[in-house]
Amino acid sequence: MRIVDLSRELYHRTPSYPGHPPIIHGMWKNHAEALADSRNVYGLASMFISMPDHGGTHIDAPRHFGPSGIPINEYPLEKCIVPGICLDLRHIAPRAEITPSDLAAAVKAAGRPIPNGGTVLLCTGHHARTFPRKEYATDNSGVNVAATEWLAKQGIVHFGIDSMRPGPDSDENLLVHKACLDLDITHIESLCNLEALLGQGQFTFIGLPMKWRDGTASPIRAVAVFGLQQS
Incomplete structure (x- = not known):
């Protein structure tokens, strides 16, 4: 392992x-x-x-997206230990929108399908390029709403990214959050070291949140485990 x-x-x-x-x-x-x-x-x-409950590497609770969403203490733990793959999107320019065609091409290049009921981690290279400089807070690329919808159609429970927000630093990011609520998925922010997963195939993703009552998010210790059999 x-x-x-x-x-x-x-x-x-x-x-x-x-x-x-x-x-x-x-x-x-x-x-x-x-x-x-x-x-x-x-x-x-x-x-x-x-x-803050959104500090460091963390998972957003649906409650973050709107009052009808469940808080982090009610988020199903079954969704916190899931199969995953990592996609290489380091060629996408800083601040640019990641589109469905970008994701489809990255999946093809990875040679592995996105696991149904799992997660997909988006390696944009943003953390490696900018952390901890001030550009870390502003210059990330990120998915747009269409790409978020495309990911949801693959049957994921969440996706993760190596920046502070799932979308680029614009109104599109707010719309991506709303789309996650509507699509019944969520996302993980401020991941790092995703480069180590590229070309490695499928892994088991583990990221357990703390049980904050009515929390809108929670820091997690996010890991990818290779060689762990899932039932």
Whole structure:
């Protein structure tokens, strides 16, 4: 079994989506302070974290798209462990829209069909090109509404991308979110290391969310697992 980590590292003030709260991570009590308080032989250090539910690598809950969508604590866990493939879209220009024909060509080049009931990860190269520079927050390519509809017709439960948003930085991105609600799919944002999946065939994608009550999203530890048999 081989595991490929697809998750961004979380650290103090790691890049967050524009307009969202920052990720704050700091020391609550170091070993010396804990030792002075508890007289434990070593002292038990601890840290604290404050972050938006859309921080880092995360999955959007349908509730994010509209009030009729389910929150993250009700999202089916069966959809969080699914077969997947990764498509190479690194040739798409920054800020450009990814179209259905782009996706169809990428599937053909991959030589593997999109698994029904699974996921498809879109390697645009955006994270590798721009993170953590300011362009990471603005210059991504992304699917348009027609491409989102095309993906849904393949029978996926969600798709993922290596940028902060599924669509380009325009009104099209908002329409893609609405389309996900209408199509009963969702998406995963801020993936990384997707280049390691290209040409590797099908894998098992695992990305379990935290159980935030009424949450609109949740950070996940996203991984691709090769050699794991699914029933």
